[in-house]
Amino acid sequence: MAGKRFGVIVVGAGQSGLATGHQLARWGVDFVILDGAERVGESWRRRWDSLRLFTPARYDGLPGMAFPASPTYFPTKDEMAAYLEEYARHFALPVRLGAEVTRLCAAPDGRNVNLGCGSTAPEAVAAAVVAAGAHLGAAFDGDADRCILADERGEVRDGDAILYLWATRLLAERRLVPPAIVATSMSNLGLELALARQGISVVRCGVGDRLVVETMRREGIGLGGEQSGHVVRLELAATGDGLLTAVQMAALVHQAGRPLSELLAGFKVWIHRMKVK
Numbered sequence: 393m394a395g396k397r398f399g400v401i402v403v404g405a406g407q408s409g410l411a412t413g414h415q416l417a418r419w420g421v422d423f424v425i426l427d428g429a430e431r432v433g434e435s436w437r438r439r440w441d442s443l444r445l446f447t448p449a450r451y452d453g454l455p456g457m458a459f460p461a462s463p464t465y466f467p468t469k470d471e472m473a474a475y476l477e478e479y480a481r482h483f484a485l486p487v488r489l490g491a492e493v494t495r496l497c498a499a500p501d502g503r504n505v506n507l508g509c510g511s512t513a514p515e516a517v518a519a520a521v522v523a524a525g526a527h528l529g530a531a532f533d534g535d536a537d538r539c540i541l542a543d544e545r546g547e548v549r550d551g552d553a554i555l556y557l558w559a560t561r562l563l564a565e566r567r568l569v570p571p572a573i574v575a576t577s578m579s580n581l582g583l584e585l586a587l588a589r590q591g592i593s594v595v596r597c598g599v600g601d602r603l604v605v606e607t608m609r610r611e612g613i614g615l616g617g618e619q620s621g622h623v624v625r626l627e628l629a630a631t632g633d634g635l636l637t638a639v640q641m642a643a644l645v646h647q648a649g650r651p652l653s654e655l656l657a658g659f660k661v662w663i664h665r666m667k668v669k
C-alpha cells in the first residue's frame with residue numbers, strides 16, 4: 393500500500409466502517425478501510441463471554457446481507473463478530489488490519505517544538521513503544537525530514553540502522569543497483585562492516601544531507617543518508633523525508649513478518665574513539 397493514494401480512507405472496520413465501505417464500493421469510489429485490530433469483528437469478540445445482542449437478528453444485518461439466523465434470534469457476540477468478518481469477505485471490502493497509530497508529543501503550543509521528544513530525544517517514543525506493545529516507533533525533527541526509529545524492545549535505532557535495513561532489503565529484492573549506498577563521515581564503522589558482509593559498499597561524503605544527495609547523484613547511487621536520520625531514496629524523493637522513511641520502514645517490518653530487532657541483528661554499532669583537539 394506504500395505510496396498509494398485513495399479517494400477515501402475509512403478508519404475502523406466495525407459496523408459503520410463496513411457499511412460505509414459497501415456503499416463506497418457501489419459508487420465505484422477508490423477507498424480503503426484501516427483498522428487497528430488484527431481481525432474484523434474484534435471489538436465484539438473482545439466483549440464478555442456471555443454477551444448476546446439485545447437486538448434480534450432481523451435488525452443486526454448490514455446493507456446487502458441479512459444476518460444469517462431466524463429474524464427473532466438474539467445472536468451471541470461471537471456470531472456477530474463472525475458475521476462482520478464474513479460481510480467484509482463476501483463484498484471483498486479492502487480492509488487493512490493491524491494499522492493502529494499512537495501519536496505522542498503532538499500538541500504544539502507555538503513554543504514547544506520537540507521539547508523532550510523527537511529525533512534528538514527519541515527515548516520518549518522508545519518507552520511508549522514498549523508500553524504500547526508496538527512493533528516500532530518513529531521520532532521526527534521539527535520539519536520531519538529526519539527519522540529515528542525505536543525497535544519493539546525500546547532500543548533506539550538511528551539513521552545508520554535505517555540505511556542497513558533498507559539497503560539489505562533492496563539488495564534482496566535486486567533493487568540496489570549498484571550495490572552501494574552513500575553515508576557521511578559520521579556514520580558508524582559498524583554500518584560499513586555489516587554492509588560489506590552483504591556485498592554492499594559505502595561511499596563516504598562530508599556531513600549534511602545536501603552533500604549526501606550530491607554524492608548520490610554523482611555516483612549514480614539510489615540510497616544514502618546520515619546517522620542523524622536524514623535518509624534519501626532517490627526513487628521516491630529528492631531529499632530526506634522522515635514520514636516517508638517511517639512508512640517505508642513500517643512496511644518493510646510488516647512484509648518481513650519479523651521484529652525490527654531481529655532484522656537488525658546483523659548490524660552491530662562499533663564504539664569509536666575520536667581525538668578532540
Ligand SMILES: Cc1cc2nc3c(=O)[nH]c(=O)nc-3n(C[C@H](O)[C@H](O)[C@H](O)COP(=O)(O)OP(=O)(O)OC[C@H]3O[C@@H](n4cnc5c(N)ncnc54)[C@H](O)[C@@H]3O)c2cc1C
Pocket residue numbers: 403404405406407408409426427428429433434435439443444445446447491492493
Ligand atoms: C456491551 C454492548 C452491547 C451492545 N449490543 C448491541 C446490540 O444488541 N445491538 C446493537 O445494534 N448495538 C449494540 N451495541 C452497540 C454497537 O456495538 C455499536 O453501535 C456498534 O458496534 C458501532 O459500530 P462502529 O463501527 O461505529 O464502532 P465499532 O464496532 O466499535 O468499530 C470501531 C472499529 O474501529 C477500530 N478503531 C478504533 N480506533 C481506531 C484507531 N485509532 N485506529 C484504527 N482503528 C481503530 C476498532 O478496532 C473497531 O474495529 C452494543 C454495544 C456494547 C458496548
